[in-house]
Amino acid sequence: MAAQFPSHGRRPALIDRTDERRVLGQLADVVRSGRSAVLVVRGDPGVGKTALLDFLAEHAPGCRVLRVTGVQSEMELPFAGLQMLCAPMLDGLDRLPGPQMEALRTALGLSFGPPPSPFLVGLAALNLLATAAAEHPLLCLIDDVQWLDQASAQALGFAARRLVADRVGLVFAARTTGSELDGLPDLEVGGLREGDARELLKSVVAGPLDERVRDLIVAETGGNPLALLELPRGLTHTEMAGGFGLPGAVPLTGRIEQSFGRQLAALPGPTRSLLLLAAADSSGDPALVWRAAERLGISAQAATPAVGAELVEFGSRVRFWHPLVRSAVYRSASFEERQRAHRVIAEMIDPRIDPDRRAWHRAQAAAGPDEEVAAELERSAGKAQERGGMAAAAAFMQRAVALSVDAAGRVERTLAAVELSARAGAFRQALELLAALRPEVLDEPASARADLLRGQIAFASGLGSDAPPLLLGAAKRLERWDMSLARETYLTAWMAAQFAGHLADEGDVAEVSEAALALPAPSGTPSVADLLLDGLARLVSDGRAAAAPALRRALAAFGNGDVSTEEWLRWGWPAQSAAILLQDEDSWRTIAARKTELSRNVGALDQLPVDLASQAVTQMRIGELSVARSLIAEAEALSRATGTVYPPFAPVWLACLSGDEAGAGPLIESMIATGAATGQGHAVDHAHYVASILYNGLGRYDDAMAAAQHATEDPLYIRMWALPELVEAAVRCGDLEAARAAADRQTGAPTAGRTDYDLGMQARSRALLSDGETAGDLYREAIDRLSRTTLRLELARAHLLYGEWLRRQSRRADARKQLRTAYRMLTDMGAGAFAGRARRELMAIGETIGEPPTATRTLLTAQEATVARLARDGLTNTEIGGQLFLSARTVEWHLSNVFTKLGINSRRDLHRELTDHGQRAAARRRGQTPHYRKGSS
Numbered sequence: 001m002a003a004q005f006p007s008h009g010r011r012p013a014l015i016d017r018t019d020e021r022r023v024l025g026q027l028a029d030v031v032r033s034g035r036s037a038v039l040v041v042r043g044d045p046g047v048g049k050t051a052l053l054d055f056l057a058e059h060a061p062g063c064r065v066l067r068v069t070g071v072q073s074e075m076e077l078p079f080a081g082l083q084m085l086c087a088p089m090l091d092g093l094d095r096l097p098g099p100q101m102e103a104l105r106t107a108l109g110l111s112f113g114p115p116p117s118p119f120l121v122g123l124a125a126l127n128l129l130a131t132a133a134a135e136h137p138l139l140c141l142i143d144d145v146q147w148l149d150q151a152s153a154q155a156l157g158f159a160a161r162r163l164v165a166d167r168v169g170l171v172f173a174a175r176t177t178g179s180e181l182d183g184l185p186d187l188e189v190g191g192l193r194e195g196d197a198r199e200l201l202k203s204v205v206a207g208p209l210d211e212r213v214r215d216l217i218v219a220e221t222g223g224n225p226l227a228l229l230e231l232p233r234g235l236t237h238t239e240m241a242g243g244f245g246l247p248g249a250v251p252l253t254g255r256i257e258q259s260f261g262r263q264l265a266a267l268p269g270p271t272r273s274l275l276l277l278a279a280a281d282s283s284g285d286p287a288l289v290w291r292a293a294e295r296l297g298i299s300a301q302a303a304t305p306a307v308g309a310e311l312v313e314f315g316s317r318v319r320f321w322h323p324l325v326r327s328a329v330y331r332s333a334s335f336e337e338r339q340r341a342h343r344v345i346a347e348m349i350d351p352r353i354d355p356d357r358r359a360w361h362r363a364q365a366a367a368g369p370d371e372e373v374a375a376e377l378e379r380s381a382g383k384a385q386e387r388g389g390m391a392a393a394a395a396f397m398q399r400a401v402a403l404s405v406d407a408a409g410r411v412e413r414t415l416a417a418v419e420l421s422a423r424a425g426a427f428r429q430a431l432e433l434l435a436a437l438r439p440e441v442l443d444e445p446a447s448a449r450a451d452l453l454r455g456q457i458a459f460a461s462g463l464g465s466d467a468p469p470l471l472l473g474a475a476k477r478l479e480r481w482d483m484s485l486a487r488e489t490y491l492t493a494w495m496a497a498q499f500a501g502h503l504a505d506e507g508d509v510a511e512v513s514e515a516a517l518a519l520p521a522p523s524g525t526p527s528v529a530d531l532l533l534d535g536l537a538r539l540v541s542d543g544r545a546a547a548a549p550a551l552r553r554a555l556a557a558f559g560n561g562d563v564s565t566e567e568w569l570r571w572g573w574p575a576q577s578a579a580i581l582l583q584d585e586d587s588w589r590t591i592a593a594r595k596t597e598l599s600r601n602v603g604a605l606d607q608l609p610v611d612l613a614s615q616a617v618t619q620m621r622i623g624e625l626s627v628a629r630s631l632i633a634e635a636e637a638l639s640r641a642t643g644t645v646y647p648p649f650a651p652v653w654l655a656c657l658s659g660d661e662a663g664a665g666p667l668i669e670s671m672i673a674t675g676a677a678t679g680q681g682h683a684v685d686h687a688h689y690v691a692s693i694l695y696n697g698l699g700r701y702d703d704a705m706a707a708a709q710h711a712t713e714d715p716l717y718i719r720m721w722a723l724p725e726l727v728e729a730a731v732r733c734g735d736l737e738a739a740r741a742a743a744d745r746q747t748g749a750p751t752a753g754r755t756d757y758d759l760g761m762q763a764r765s766r767a768l769l770s771d772g773e774t775a776g777d778l779y780r781e782a783i784d785r786l787s788r789t790t791l792r793l794e795l796a797r798a799h800l801l802y803g804e805w806l807r808r809q810s811r812r813a814d815a816r817k818q819l820r821t822a823y824r825m826l827t828d829m830g831a832g833a834f835a836g837r838a839r840r841e842l843m844a845i846g847e848t849i850g851e852p853p854t855a856t857r858t859l860l861t862a863q864e865a866t867v868a869r870l871a872r873d874g875l876t877n878t879e880i881g882g883q884l885f886l887s888a889r890t891v892e893w894h895l896s897n898v899f900t901k902l903g904i905n906s907r908r909d910l911h912r913e914l915t916d917h918g919q920r921a922a923a924r925r926r927g928q929t930p931h932y933r934k935g936s937s
Contacts, residue, residue, distance in 0.1 A: 028060040036163035043189035046226025049173040070147030071282035078389020081152030092131040100124035120603025122158030130166040130887035145174035150391035153180040161641035165893035191223025230259040260328035270302040279329040280341040284317040374403040390424035448477035465679025467496040468507030501681025513537035589618040609635040613650035623792035623829040633862030656694035659833025685714035692725040697833025704729035727765040760785030796825035
């Protein structure tokens with residue numbers, strides 16, 4: 001990563017970039033005013049992106065400016081770009097929260113520790129920037145982003161998305177960008193207008209210029225300033241006078257390089273050799289370049305012609321006038337010349353100070369397989385992995401593969417490179433590496449590991465139907481070589497089969513369960529993964545009673561702290577599935593909340609959006625829709641920041657429970673279409689299930705029945721949840737045969753048990769199919785049993801169904817009592833559609849329903865509500881920022897907005913306001929503060 005120095009005299013001046021300059025000026029104004037601003041400046045090479053950054057740096061009075069430039073040959077060095085940006089701010093490291101400080105120190109190679117999460121590194125960078133901006137507004141200008149190492153780009157992209165009120169400006173300039181900067185505000189920079197292009201061309205051409213030639217050059221270059229400056233340098237006076245054509249078959253970038261190449265060819269040989277050393281080593285360290293030059297017998301005078309031609313400058317850093325000059329220097333050299341340059345540079349690097357850079361140069365210098373260099377690269381890959389640079393580790397390991405002498409070592413390193421690439425999210429690259437492995441060179445264990453990696457990549461990249469058979473096949477092969485790994489692979493296969501659901505062509509949950517149960521019992525004390533595998537497999541094969549002992553032991557281990565952090569992160573999801581299938585809602589909520597907390601603490605932000613969504617679903621099931629809404633908003637914000645993509649289970653559920661048909665419809669359609677296309681049967685069935693809730697709430701029972709019938713295709717808990725919806729919808733549609741069949745499946749399903757929840761739901765369904773006092777007794781049983789659970793939503797719906805039945809029995813006074821209770825509960829939860837049903841029923845018996853009181857909380861955004869809740873609970877701004885992945889200054893800004901909206905002045909007022917609101921809500925739930933007016937009966 002080379003530091004950016006003041007623009008060279010050869011760089012073209014800005015010519016009428018009025019619009020672009022105005023945008024950049026506004027950005028600087030925003031930063032000076034106390035807010036954050038982010039911009040991605042995109043454009044072709046030579047179009048003037050760096051000149052615009054120069055303008056911004058020169059026209060931002062009062063701002064501290066930091067600049068770095070990506071260098072192509074350093075793309076494989078993890079966090080190289082971030083290190084260069086952070087170096088001037090490292091005195092603020094000790095002011096960061098402990099986990100963030102350690103993560104950033106490890107990433108930058110300042111200390112040793114466990115591999116940090118790249119997102120925790122990004123959060124640390126965010127807070128370091130915010131700390132540096134506390135004294136003066138800060139502008140960070142990052143040029144040639146396309147050549148940043150992936151770890152730095154990911155960390156800076158994450159920080160950019162979390163900036164809000166931190167007096168920090170981040171401006172990225174790039175030809176093209178990866179997904180790390182997707183969605184950020186951007187500014188596209190094109191060529192100069194025709195008149196300006198002509199003026200610039202005229203300023204650099206000595207002598208007459210034929211108009212046809214002028215217009216042709218302007219047209220061919222598209223107004224690109226660098227091309228307008230450089231292309232005429234290669235034209236003869238005759239060509240300038242007219243009658244020539246530019247070689248249009250060569251891309252513009254290639255033609256600019258060719259222009260630089262012609263200038264290089266005119267330089268003396270020692271000068272070209274010196275430039276090649278500078279181009280091969282991108283560190284910009286002049287001492288290193290001069291030591292290498294001395295080794296090759298090149299004198300200091302060799303620099304004079306290149307400096308005079310304004311191609312390069314040798315100061316405190318070595319800097320080429322333009323990246324295309326560096327590229328032209330490197331490309332114009334022969335392969336042997338490049339090898340020699342890298343070899344000499346490697347010899348000049350102290351292996352104790354910079355072993356990774358030395359290893360990379362040695363690898364570039366290698367003419368063929370070299371086991372010593374391959375081993376050195378493998379060690380560098382390990383160090384990159386320790387620092388959290390998975391993409392860099394994969395690159396080192398891939399180069400080690402190419403230089404491996406031993407066939408077995410090459411296979412082992414290839415499999416390691418596949419795993420590292422997959423962990424970096426480069427799934428296509430990982431699969432290409434696997435495809436390059438010839439089956440005949442793989443022994444049986446290596447072949448089984450390759451199968452395992454294919455299955456893991458399929459599962460991680462799509463949750464579709466292609467993963468289960470791959471994982472199942474790998475698990476069977478691994479039995480002969482590593483039974484522990486085989487059992488873990490069976491558990492992963494079971495989860496993959498669950499997500500594939502009814503769309504699994506091969507390797508469905510029944511097949512995986514049967515194969516897992518055929519395994520010998522684990523030796524010694526079973527691990528939590530062993531218990532989960534045994535229990536989940538038995539649940540599918542033999543029912544809940546047979547599965548309960550193993551699953552209860554597993555859940556107890558998660559509950560009493562006997563599970564390591566690594567096991568929590570790996571097996572938290574199947575543990576939640578176990579709790580759901582046992583209908584143990586308390587364990588599900590506890591595990592979901594703890595999993596979310598751990599993902600926060602370790603910075604596993606790629607998992608955290610999914611964990612937050614799962615926790616939101618547990619909150620909706622107990623009727624806390626406002627808490628769920630806050631969790632979903634946080635999950636969606638983190639998903640945008642991290643690029644994590646997952647089915648919108650929680651948002652669609654919230655929309656359906658809220659009765660928001662306009663919001664729910666597109667989500668339902670998208671989940672069904674995407675799930676069907678990718679083989680995610682679980683997502684398809686989930687979408688149908690929540691649709692049945694929406695339509696039952698709206699009273700559209702035909703639609704509810706159709707949706708519920710689709711949802712019961714799920715082999716596991718979606719079916720369990722959907723059957724009561726199907727019973728209710730079928731009864732309302734008059735299809736009693738379908739209703740009875742669904743009720744029988746609900747009562748006799750293998751997962752049915754003796755909890756108050758499932759017995760209450762069974763009683764509610766049977767009540768819908770009964771008459772007379774039998775129906776009344778069953779409704780009362782359902783209400784009694786569900787009231788012993790935390791599932792207030794299902795309890796409120798039982799009151800609603802009982803009230804509807806009583807009204808149809810002409811028992812108006814009894815109906816009024818049940819419907820009032822249902823209406824209060826459902827309105828307080830925010831379950832709009834079902835509350836509307838209760839309201840219509842009350843109006844039918846003469847009640848005049850007033851509008852429910854509007855909570856002050858509706859004034860707050862989801863982010864503000866979350867910040868307010870955490871502040872009420874006593875967390876400091878720094879602690880809130882750590883939990884929500886925001887800077888402390890941004891938390892302070894959100895709290896200021898909360899205070900203004902609520903008309904309060906302090907955290908003490910906030911505590912009283914939110915506590916009073918909670919007490920009022922609890923009172924409404926107990927029926928103490930009805931918000932309806934009694935009418936005639």
